[in-house]
Amino acid sequence: MKILHTSDWHIGSTLYGRKRYDETEQFLQWLINTIENHSIETLLVAGDVFDISTPSNTAQELYYRFLNEVSRTNCRHVIVTAGNHDSPSFLDAPKALLKAFNVHVVGSAAEKGGFEVLVLKDGDNNPELIVCAVPFLRDRDVRQSSEGESYQDKENRLVEGIISHYQNVYEEACRERSDLGKSLPIVGMGHLFTAGSSIYKRAGETSGERDLYVGNLGQVPADRLPSFDYFALGHLHIPQKVAGNEVIRYSGSPMAMNFDEIHQQKSVVLVDIDDQHVDVQTIPVPAFRQFKQIKGDWNSIENTINKLKEESFTGWVEVIYEGQEAIGNLRERVYKLVENTSIEVLKIQNAMLFNAVMKQYEKEVELQDLNPADVFDQCLIDHGVSDDQKVVLKGLFSEVCRQISEADNQKE
Missing domain, CATH: 3.30.160.720 (Double Stranded RNA Binding Domain)
Structure with a gap:
């Protein structure tokens, strides 16, 4: 199966008050062409679809028009998970309708990991891939507060809660695979900050992704997350491998979100996967506007x-x-x-x-x-x-x- 991994579209974003709908529209059309040219069968969108939780009508129109156009291609599945900028309930609202078009949306974290496990099937209704579609995990989703706990205690509980959630979802996926009796690859999706990953900063200020966590809060060690056959990550805007691992990647944002990102080569990730082998390569995304700092x-x-x-x-x-x-x-x-x-x-x-x-x-x-x-x-x-x-x-x-x-x- 050929999978395309992207994230952090931030539809409706602005740069110093200027709307960027035209760039977003050009990117989404480029993405449609890429899906067709590379015969993509599954598209993974790992969070931050929109820039704010209450997207404008124009932002929504771009999103739904794109999903409509994807349904006309040979791409059999689209999986969208919520990021920290997204409203979980807003993304989830049309999920039943979108499922009819093989668009699977996971906006809210599930109490039971099985609800985030998706078994994708081919044209003959045979299982071909299992996806653990985990949205952005908010503090309230994974951590139980305790009276008198310190700041460090809160941090530790948050990280442990995130790790536990992913492990539960992965174990459910393994049980599902066992029940099917097939050696299916398991792909993970996440929107989180893995420890040691790069955030581009200019001296004296934070750039790129607006920091949700301060200091080390919420940074998850990659070696404590499940061993997915491929792990599609969102949240950080720089395309990168995590801890040098070819199959754990941030796709990065497809557009420069500020002037500090204009020298980055933006990309999406093409994953060719079966039950024996995973081949990963990046596809450069062209710049749809000229910038100069x-x-x-x-x-x-x-x-x-x-x-x-x-x-x-x-x-x-x-x-x-x-x-x-x-x-x-x-x-x-x-x-x-x-x-x-x-x-x-x-x-x-x-x-x-x-x-x-x-x-x-x-x-x-x-x-x-x-x-x-x-x-x-x-x-x-x-x-x-x-x-x-x-x-x-x-x-x-x-x-x-x-x-x-x-x-x-x-x-x-």
């Missing part, structure tokens, strides 16, 4: 923009001024340079000003340049909180952030 002093920025104008560059640009000279009208200078061109500057950041704000709050800075953890850390410093208290307060703050991110606005 410009850093340096004023002369460097000016020269780079002039070069882009000569090249008739059409796309989105981020400008980060790193010079030592104080420039009070940086924004006006940049906009003047790109006037009457096809260059669209989405963000201008004065690094010298930004650093001054982070240290002394002497100047104003746009809120979008800060994330909640940055602001909270600075508040702790400003109020002279002791190091011991900082550890506790940061743990509590991460709990609050996680609970907010886990809120399912679609659930009644």
Whole structure:
């Protein structure tokens, strides 16, 4: 069977206020063509289908139109699991209808692992593959609270709960395979953070995937997860093997979610699998929009923009001024340079000003340049909180952030 693994579409996402529906639509059409060109039989979408839990009508239209078009190809099965950005109840709502089109949706974690075990059948109704379709596991899905437990206790309980859930689902899949009496491959799906995996960061801020966990909270050791024949992961935006293992992979996001990701080669994963052999290769995803990140002093920025104008560059640009000279009208200078061109500057950041704000709050800075953890850390410093208290307060703050991110606005 030929399987295509993808994740983290984030349909409806924005970049500094600009909607990205056109890029998403182009990617989804490219994905249809890839499914046809490579004779894909099963498509795995490992979470974060949408960017927010209440997707717009346009985002929903792109999603359902894609599923309709897939049903017209030779792809026999589509399996969609929820990520931390998705509303489990929203994804689950049409699952009975979508199942008629061989689209299997698992939005919510099941109390019994068997509900996440899918036996896929070929055109002659013979079992051909077992998939353990595990959605993003929220704290409430896997951890029992205990009075007086420490921050470290909570972390340990969360990780152990995630591991236990996957093990239960895998054992159920093995029992299912035994009952069928066939040597079927078992594929796992997950949306989680495995320990040691890469998150791309720019100095001083978090980039790419919005961190759901702070510090080590929620990082699961890969060697404690079941030995699936292939493990299709989502959540991290960088395509990568986990612990060097060819068959445990993050497909990564198909589009650069911010300017720090623009130099990454985005991809989907093609898996050719049978009961004896697994062959894995990546398929590069083309960039559907031009991006440029410009850093340096004023002369460097000016020269780079002039070069882009000569090249008739059409796309989105981020400008980060790193010079030592104080420039009070940086924004006006940049906009003047790109006037009457096809260059669209989405963000201008004065690094010298930004650093001054982070240290002394002497100047104003746009809120979008800060994330909640940055602001909270600075508040702790400003109020002279002791190091011991900082550890506790940061743990509590991460709990609050996680609970907010886990809120399912679609659930009644």
